[in-house]
Amino acid sequence: MPDQPGARNPAAPAPASSDATSDATSDAAPPRPRRPWPAPLRRLVEANVAVVTFLSVFSALLLGGVLIIVTTPAVLHALANIVSSPGRALGVAGSTVGDAYSAMFTGAIFSPSSLGHAISTGHGWTATLTPISESLVSATPLILAGIGVAIGFSTGVFNIGAQGQLIAGALAALYAGFAVRLPIGIHLPIVVLAGAAGGAIAGWIPGYLKARTGAHEVITTIMLNYVMLNLLNYFLTTRPFQQPGQSNAISKTMPSTARLPHLFGSGLRVNAGLVIALVLVAAAWWFTRRSTLGFSFRVIGLNPRAGKTAGIDARRVTVLVLTISGALAGLAGMASLAGTDYFLSSGYGGNIGFNAITVALLGRNRPVGVLLAALLFGALEVGGRNMQAVTNIPIDLTSVIQALIVLFVATPVLVREIYRLRGTGDGSIQLSTSGWGG
Amino acid sequence: MRLELVGVTKRFGALVANDSVDLAVEPGEIHCLLGENGAGKSTLMNVLFGLLHADEGEIRIDGDAVTFADPGEAVRRGIGMVHQHFMLVPVFTVAENVVLGFEPTRRFGFLDHRKARADIRRLSAEFGLEVDPDATVEDLPVGVQQRVEILKALQRDARVLILDEPTAVLTPQEISALFEIMRSLGASGRSILFITHKLKEVLAVADRITVMRLGRVVGTTTPQESDESALAAMMVGRSVELVVQKGPANPGREVLRVRDLTVVDERGVVVVDHVDLEVRAGEIVALAGVQGNGQTEIVEALTGLRPLRGGSIELDGSEVAGSSPHEMIRAGVAHVPEDRQRDGLVLPMSVADNLVLDIQDSEPFARFGSRDLAAVRANAEQKLGDFDIRASSVDVAVATLSGGNQQKVVVARELSRPIKLLVASQPTRGLDVGSIEYVHRQIVAQRDRGVAVLIVSSELDEVLALGDRVVVMFRGRIMGVVDSSVDRDTIGLMMAGVVESRAATR
Numbered sequence: 001m002p003d004q005p006g007a008r009n010p011a012a013p014a015p016a017s018s019d020a021t022s023d024a025t026s027d028a029a030p031p032r033p034r035r036p037w038p039a040p041l042r043r044l045v046e047a048n049v050a051v052v053t054f055l056s057v058f059s060a061l062l063l064g065g066v067l068i069i070v071t072t073p074a075v076l077h078a079l080a081n082i083v084s085s086p087g088r089a090l091g092v093a094g095s096t097v098g099d100a101y102s103a104m105f106t107g108a109i110f111s112p113s114s115l116g117h118a119i120s121t122g123h124g125w126t127a128t129l130t131p132i133s134e135s136l137v138s139a140t141p142l143i144l145a146g147i148g149v150a151i152g153f154s155t156g157v158f159n160i161g162a163q164g165q166l167i168a169g170a171l172a173a174l175y176a177g178f179a180v181r182l183p184i185g186i187h188l189p190i191v192v193l194a195g196a197a198g199g200a201i202a203g204w205i206p207g208y209l210k211a212r213t214g215a216h217e218v219i220t221t222i223m224l225n226y227v228m229l230n231l232l233n234y235f236l237t238t239r240p241f242q243q244p245g246q247s248n249a250i251s252k253t254m255p256s257t258a259r260l261p262h263l264f265g266s267g268l269r270v271n272a273g274l275v276i277a278l279v280l281v282a283a284a285w286w287f288t289r290r291s292t293l294g295f296s297f298r299v300i301g302l303n304p305r306a307g308k309t310a311g312i313d314a315r316r317v318t319v320l321v322l323t324i325s326g327a328l329a330g331l332a333g334m335a336s337l338a339g340t341d342y343f344l345s346s347g348y349g350g351n352i353g354f355n356a357i358t359v360a361l362l363g364r365n366r367p368v369g370v371l372l373a374a375l376l377f378g379a380l381e382v383g384g385r386n387m388q389a390v391t392n393i394p395i396d397l398t399s400v401i402q403a404l405i406v407l408f409v410a411t412p413v414l415v416r417e418i419y420r421l422r423g424t425g426d427g428s429i430q431l432s433t434s435g436w437g438g
Numbered sequence: 439m440r441l442e443l444v445g446v447t448k449r450f451g452a453l454v455a456n457d458s459v460d461l462a463v464e465p466g467e468i469h470c471l472l473g474e475n476g477a478g479k480s481t482l483m484n485v486l487f488g489l490l491h492a493d494e495g496e497i498r499i500d501g502d503a504v505t506f507a508d509p510g511e512a513v514r515r516g517i518g519m520v521h522q523h524f525m526l527v528p529v530f531t532v533a534e535n536v537v538l539g540f541e542p543t544r545r546f547g548f549l550d551h552r553k554a555r556a557d558i559r560r561l562s563a564e565f566g567l568e569v570d571p572d573a574t575v576e577d578l579p580v581g582v583q584q585r586v587e588i589l590k591a592l593q594r595d596a597r598v599l600i601l602d603e604p605t606a607v608l609t610p611q612e613i614s615a616l617f618e619i620m621r622s623l624g625a626s627g628r629s630i631l632f633i634t635h636k637l638k639e640v641l642a643v644a645d646r647i648t649v650m651r652l653g654r655v656v657g658t659t660t661p662q663e664s665d666e667s668a669l670a671a672m673m674v675g676r677s678v679e680l681v682v683q684k685g686p687a688n689p690g691r692e693v694l695r696v697r698d699l700t701v702v703d704e705r706g707v708v709v710v711d712h713v714d715l716e717v718r719a720g721e722i723v724a725l726a727g728v729q730g731n732g733q734t735e736i737v738e739a740l741t742g743l744r745p746l747r748g749g750s751i752e753l754d755g756s757e758v759a760g761s762s763p764h765e766m767i768r769a770g771v772a773h774v775p776e777d778r779q780r781d782g783l784v785l786p787m788s789v790a791d792n793l794v795l796d797i798q799d800s801e802p803f804a805r806f807g808s809r810d811l812a813a814v815r816a817n818a819e820q821k822l823g824d825f826d827i828r829a830s831s832v833d834v835a836v837a838t839l840s841g842g843n844q845q846k847v848v849v850a851r852e853l854s855r856p857i858k859l860l861v862a863s864q865p866t867r868g869l870d871v872g873s874i875e876y877v878h879r880q881i882v883a884q885r886d887r888g889v890a891v892l893i894v895s896s897e898l899d900e901v902l903a904l905g906d907r908v909v910v911m912f913r914g915r916i917m918g919v920v921d922s923s924v925d926r927d928t929i930g931l932m933m934a935g936v937v938e939s940r941a942a943t944r
Contacts (some may be wrong), residue, residue, distance in 0.1 A: 042914060086733045148577065150550075275932075290808055290809050291673075291807055291808060291809065291812070292799035292804045292807050292808070292809055293807060295791070295796075295797070295798055295799075295809060299784050299787070299795065302784045302785075302786055302787065303780075303783070303785070304786045305780055305781050305782055306780070306781055306782060306784050306795070307784075308763055309741070309743065309763060309775055309782065310763075310766075310767075310795040310796035311762070311763045311765075311766075311767045311796050312763035312764070313762065313764065331939055437621070
């Protein structure tokens with residue numbers, strides 16, 4: 001670049017780092033700035049994002065522990081006698097929380113003893129890898145729908161309708177699954193595309209309504225969730241969809257040619273849906289960073305007025321964003337259907353569409369962030385099931401922890417405040433928080 | 439009351455916004471604080487008004503050091519501030535606005551409207567501020583709204599009144615009236631700190647002038663000892679051209695032909711009322727008028743941003759009314775919007791991205807929907823040099839650039855493709871003298887290259903300096919078309935809606 005001598009340069013950020021951010025990290029060699037932020041500021045912000053996210057997860061688990069303590073009768077009983085036998089009371093409290101979280105860990109990742117057994121004997125690998133496989137299975141639709149929601153958020157479009165779009169995608173994929181008979185090499189791609197198309201149509205509707213009439217997408221997408229949910233319940237009782245001989249609202253099953261193949265043998269449910277999700281994470285990264293369309297999405301998201309002045313058709317962008325967002329949610333519905341469930345029943349999809357919103361927020365709308373957040377949520381979900389089975393602590397605790405994480409992430413000021421306060425009183429925590437870059 | 443700032447230093451990180459600034463305002467004095475945007479005037483005033491706290495130095499009132507924790511304390515110590523953007527409740531009456539926050543009450547907390555009105559009448563009469571206490575603020579012209587702000591400060595017994603760029607929204611006649619008010623306030627022993635970057639105004643009204651540059655006071659002078667070019671040199675740190683160097687226009691074919699253009703705003707009110715306008719290749723037409731008289735809407739209609747209610751827009755003989763902004767850009771219309779941060783730039787994005795905002799999806803910056811970031815960067819590197827944009831790198835966010843450099847980014851982008859018509863709205867608003875000079879030269883260069891240029895400006899100096907023809911607007915109508923050699927008073931009266939026919943048929 002032309003370096004004018006004596007040029008007054010308000011942009012030069014270099015000297016700002018040392019005294020403006022004395023307590024923050026400025027040790028790493030400055031990377032070449034790619035994103036539009038001055039380098040030191042960017043590092044500070046990004047460090048803080050990672051730190052706040054980590055501390056949010058940590059705080060949520062901590063509060064979850066408190067919740068376990070105050071809701072478990074045995075612990076409360078022990079605590080009632082804390083004056084007479086304080087050691088026992090604390091011991092019971094500690095072991096209850098410890099048991100719960102270790103059950104969560106072994107249920108979601110792996111159990112150390114099982115791993116040891118598998119390594120020493122060479123057998124039992126399937127059992128050892130089942131927890132992590134289940135976590136990945138649980139994360140797959142969250143990744144897909146989460147990316148969809150994130151693309152909307154970063155364009156300033158609030159798609160709260162991932163749940164409905166997911167159902168639309170699943171319905172379309174189901175129909176493509178049982179309606180035709182084809183070899184798997186042709187059938188499966190058709191099912192995948194049908195899932196995307198179903199979600200895309202469900203996303204296009206609120207997009208078109210917004211572009212045409214200005215109807216706010218938050219309202220229309222929320223309402224379409226109910227429409228899709230009830231449409232599903234209706235379809236499940238109609239002849240083409242309902243399982244023959246069933247009076248319950250249960251669909252026909254997907255034929256084997258319409259199922260996503262397992263990646264590591266039939267014992268582990270992790271399937272090609274994960275591959276699709278990972279490919280789309282990479283595609284989403286390319287889309288937001290390298291494509292012209294993604295660029296215009298970002299412009300509209302950051303400054304719609306400047307976008308319009310520059311000739312970007314904001315209404316077209318709105319329609320496209322919701323359509324793409326819906327297609328990704330539709331793929332999420334397809335992935336669960338064709339990957340693990342193979343049939344639809346009423347209330348299909350659970351909370352995936354809503355958890356996708358949470359995952360997008362937690363992942364800061366970045367594809368890789370969404371991937372990590374979805375993996376965390378998938379693991380919490382699967383681990384929570386194991387915790388309930390092993391310790392009788394209800395799985396609802398998982399939802400509470402997930403909600404708390406988002407609550408903390410959404411109020412970074414609170415998180416910083418909490419850890420600064422504790423930091424002044426307790427040297428070790430202060431040390432560790434500063435070690436985390438806070 | 440004698441107000442003194444002694445050694446005031448305010449830092450934002452490594453940036454020193456005020457560097458040991460000394461300033462003394464004597465009782466009854468009109469003291470002008472002159473400086474470019476970014477010179478630190480606003481920071482200093484915010485320190486003085488208790489909105490920011492100085493890192494070093496002190497504020498003294500009649501020799502005693504004081505500190506203001508918040509603006510409320512500053513007000514109690516007799517400092518009043520009239521902000522550039524008024525802080526009035528539009529649906530309240532003048533009286534209600536004036537007493538807001540310091541309401542006189544009768545027993546049981548009832549508002550004492552009678553006392554409020556009486557206070558206003560008394561103050562109005564004392565300082566020649568003609569304001570009806572019962573008028574609703576939103577019905578009042580901007581100049582009168584400003585008087586309401588001044589009344590607010592006086593009602594709180596301000597001894598020092600800070601006026602932050604008070605003339606930006608006023609007609610020349612309203613400016614003269616404001617100066618009269620300022621003089622009568624000075625005569626009553628109140629002092630005025632008048633913040634501005636307009637040299638003519640400073641020389642017209644100031645008792646003393648303090649010039650700031652890059653956070654420092656570079657000198658204090660008086661109108662008698664100084665003149666425009668000396669003040670400009672102090673502000674910029676070098677001598678500058680105050681007159682736009684341009685030869686006579688050489689108008690060619692009619693590029694833009696607007697007939698019977700009518701535009702309504704969001705509420706359905708007619709804001710552009712049957713306007714006819716033409717701009718020829720190689721001439722600069724300046725659209726003059728006080729802000730909010732339809733100029734913005736004409737520009738939006740010409741650039742496809744606002745639908746027309748009626749009329750036609752021809753570009754090089756073909757009808758383009760109703761085209762989208764994208765089609766207007768492709769048709770060869772360049773647009774420098776009036777608010778660069780709101781409409782011209784995406785502040786968090788890089789300089790390089792902002793330089794291709796409207797052409798990012800065409801060659802060479804993209805192929806098959808995939809952006810060529812190397813080409814985007816190369817383009818930016820070149821534009822940085824060609825347009826003298828000062829940025830540490832093409833990758834930094836455009837938000838980190840100074841106002842002048844941000845505007846150069848917009849201008850560089852708009853002028854770097856083939857254009858027939860350049861529409862520039864307030865092209866130099868908020869820019870420092872050096873950047874103004876630069877933008878003006880670019881605009882004249884486009885004219886000399888055969889581009890038809892339409893300038894919208896509320897700065898009369900700019901209109902007269904740049905325009906080959908001047909079109910004056912008032913309330914959505916064209917008041918008249920005059921030659922740029924016409925005297926300021928005539929245009930000023932036309933801007934205020936007076937002497938329509940005489941000026942037009944001159």
